[in-house]
Amino acid sequence: MSSPKKITLRINGVNETLEAPAHRTLLEALRDLGHVEVKCGCEKGDCGACAVSIDGVAVDSCLTLAWMVEGREITTVSGLGDIENPHPLQKSFSDLGAIQCGYCTPGMIMASKSVIDRNPNPTDDDIRVGLSGNLCRCTGYTKIFEAVQDAASVMRGEGDKQ
């Protein structure tokens, strides 16, 4: 077992430091630092609930060691917007009923942002493939896919599709 070392993570534009052993995952580190908006599901890469963005790419934080992402830009769903000024994805998910219990939502939104950042005009199949690592037990997925299309439309400057 390795002894704890100081790790500094840049999270939503702010440097935050914790003492952690080398095996501490990014998911554990984020939640230890109070970022409980990052959800803990399977802890083995199956559900996508823990997804965050690292340098603009969605990754499962449960499969990432915290020390490996020192100096990288880590963004959680809270870094995208807030209740007064939501990101188009946050607004579309809320407005279109793509959230039920909400447990999968932070990871879904981070994975969706990664899809749109790669391709601002994704097809329905692009979205399905991009979200294939994110599981939802509640919505049946249709509303999630609609919300991603709606947000992509807003982000292209074309307004709401609904």
Ligand code: FES
């Ligand atoms: S908690 Fe990370 S993929 Fe499920």
Ligand code: FES
């Ligand atoms: S809204 Fe409940 S798991 Fe997706």
